[in-house]
Amino acid sequence: MAASPLVVGHDARLSYIALSSICRSFSTSASRKTSSRFVRSDFASQPFTGTYDAGERTSGPLGDASILGVPKLTPKVLKQHLDQFVVGQERAKKVLSVAVYNHYQRIQEAQRREEEDVEMMQQQLRREMAETHPLEDEFPGHQQAIPLHPPPPLLGSSPILDTSPTTLDKTNILLLGPSGVGKTLMAKTLARVLAVPFSMSDCTPFTQAGYIGEDAEVCVQRLLAAANYDVAQAERGIICLDEIDKISTAKVSHGKDVGGEGVQQALLKIVEGTTLQIHAKQEKFSSSRSSGSASSTHHTHNRLSGGPSSTSSSPGNTTSGPTKSETYNVRTDNILFIFTGAFVGLQKLIMNRVAKGSIGFGSPIRSSSATSPGNIDTYISVRTGSEESKLFEKHLPFFTTAPPGQSSLTQYNPLDLVEPTDLQTYGMIPELVGRIPVSAALSALDEDALVRVLTEPRNSLIKQYEQLFQLSGVELHFTRGALREVAKSSLGMGTGARGLRTCCERLLTETMFDAPGSSIKYVLITEAVAQRKTAPIYLARGQQHKFQVLIAAEENEWDAKMLKTKDGTEEGAVASFEEYRGKGKAAGVM
Numbered sequence: 001m002a003a004s005p006l007v008v009g010h011d012a013r014l015s016y017i018a019l020s021s022i023c024r025s026f027s028t029s030a031s032r033k034t035s036s037r038f039v040r041s042d043f044a045s046q047p048f049t050g051t052y053d054a055g056e057r058t059s060g061p062l063g064d065a066s067i068l069g070v071p072k073l074t075p076k077v078l079k080q081h082l083d084q085f086v087v088g089q090e091r092a093k094k095v096l097s098v099a100v101y102n103h104y105q106r107i108q109e110a111q112r113r114e115e116e117d118v119e120m121m122q123q124q125l126r127r128e129m130a131e132t133h134p135l136e137d138e139f140p141g142h143q144q145a146i147p148l149h150p151p152p153p154l155l156g157s158s159p160i161l162d163t164s165p166t167t168l169d170k171t172n173i174l175l176l177g178p179s180g181v182g183k184t185l186m187a188k189t190l191a192r193v194l195a196v197p198f199s200m201s202d203c204t205p206f207t208q209a210g211y212i213g214e215d216a217e218v219c220v221q222r223l224l225a226a227a228n229y230d231v232a233q234a235e236r237g238i239i240c241l242d243e244i245d246k247i248s249t250a251k252v253s254h255g256k257d258v259g260g261e262g263v264q265q266a267l268l269k270i271v272e273g274t275t276l277q278i279h280a281k282q283e284k285f286s287s288s289r290s291s292g293s294a295s296s297t298h299h300t301h302n303r304l305s306g307g308p309s310s311t312s313s314s315p316g317n318t319t320s321g322p323t324k325s326e327t328y329n330v331r332t333d334n335i336l337f338i339f340t341g342a343f344v345g346l347q348k349l350i351m352n353r354v355a356k357g358s359i360g361f362g363s364p365i366r367s368s369s370a371t372s373p374g375n376i377d378t379y380i381s382v383r384t385g386s387e388e389s390k391l392f393e394k395h396l397p398f399f400t401t402a403p404p405g406q407s408s409l410t411q412y413n414p415l416d417l418v419e420p421t422d423l424q425t426y427g428m429i430p431e432l433v434g435r436i437p438v439s440a441a442l443s444a445l446d447e448d449a450l451v452r453v454l455t456e457p458r459n460s461l462i463k464q465y466e467q468l469f470q471l472s473g474v475e476l477h478f479t480r481g482a483l484r485e486v487a488k489s490s491l492g493m494g495t496g497a498r499g500l501r502t503c504c505e506r507l508l509t510e511t512m513f514d515a516p517g518s519s520i521k522y523v524l525i526t527e528a529v530a531q532r533k534t535a536p537i538y539l540a541r542g543q544q545h546k547f548q549v550l551i552a553a554e555e556n557e558w559d560a561k562m563l564k565t566k567d568g569t570e571e572g573a574v575a576s577f578e579e580y581r582g583k584g585k586a587a588g589v590m
Helices: 010-033 075-083 090-131 183-193 218-226 261-272 286-292 346-354 387-395 420-426 430-434 447-455 461-470 480-493 498-514 544-572 577-587
Strands: 173-176 198-202 238-242 275-280 296-302 307-313 326-331 336-341 380-383 409-412 438-441 475-478 520-525 537-540
Touching: 075 090, 075 183, 090 173, 090 183, 090 336, 090 438, 173 183, 183 198, 183 238, 183 336, 198 218, 218 238, 218 275, 218 326, 261 430, 346 420, 420 430, 447 461, 447 480, 447 498, 461 475, 461 498, 475 480, 475 544, 480 498, 480 544, 498 520, 520 544, 537 544
Parallel strands: 173 336, 173 438, 198 238, 238 336, 475 520
Antiparallel strands: 275 326, 296 307, 380 409, 520 537
């Protein structure tokens, strides 16, 4: 049975058309209202329903995440940078890297707390403005009839609560060791990459206030100048005081010790933390420089702060330098102090305290070679596992891990056993020693270390001379035998790594005089040349093949010599006196 067609009346059709047109108009108006264009009149009749503070923590999984991010500066990064310039001295590098890293952490934490305090004050001001009556804005002098925040009662009040956060104090360090081992070099190396102001001062010209010489506050004044006279930056800097052992207490027959104990007493409050008034005088020719150039930019290559940075100074800049004699108030609470000194003779005082008597059988014999300048006076070799080794390990202030392939003899540095009492016996006052809690000893460089100093660092001495000869179009080459002879000669001088330049200058003075402007293209320094037996080998342009053949022959000869020396050492080496006596009895000599 077929369905009958649906018949729609005329009135119903008109009603459907009217409804569809109304729906179309509603959809058009809704689409117009949802436009991304902001119309202020659309929200004029809507009241505020809440407030938003930018400093509050966000909700969600990242609400507790740190906003500082991963630090660019770590102790390992600092040590890797020091490894490029300083050979050896592993523990001193670690101590210095950790001290500088903790100083950076203290600075960032102090800056974060200051920003939090400022944000809390701003939030409190916003809340007070929201709670005040509008009439107070129209009548600023109007007093409230009823206090909104009445004062708490005096009787029965709660006890005093200190809600201040934990204060991070600084840890000053002392680097001590013989001359020419890298104390000053490590401080200067860090100064090139640090993002905080750094100054280095010598304690030798320091005298007590009121006497001829420099006052102890000069070190803070130099730090302020390094910070471009920005007090906030200078208060977070690092000061390195070199030759601190030169201001030790001197026993004078009459008068005051103005260059020793007087300087130490002047340094007490500066190191501990005080407010100094620095009088900065106008620099010479500063007015002529400022009038001649409107602004100047100084670029510093800083690999830890994200690349090269620039410090610009202009006449309108308040921190470009003192335009006249001005006074700056500088607090030294957050300034890190690094002390360095040779402390000649301190190892004798340490051994007098630690070592046992050398009278009787089985007693350790104290070598007198510590006073000879040519020997390594900071190393003592003892047998592993013996009583002397246990004595050293007992007095070591830090833990050392023994390598798996350790030899039968272990070398110890007596300066590692330094205690505050030893420094007081040397001439340092106990008040200053107590303000330097961390000390790190640097060992003297042996022959192998001096060879590494010649070749491995980025600014090694051999690289400097090679570049110096390249400026004149001459290629310079040292063989391994020559490097060993240079290191041996420098070791006999007793000046550490500084003696290497003296030996190189003696070898290359005639060559540097003859080579520029001549037909010499290649210069070869061999072992015989370093021993002053023959003159340096000069080759002209076009003799590069002969130059390479001579180098290969010298290196092969050196390898054969080292192999022969190693075999002879393994066959006839004597590890102890008992073994030597046994071999003597077996041979019928003893």
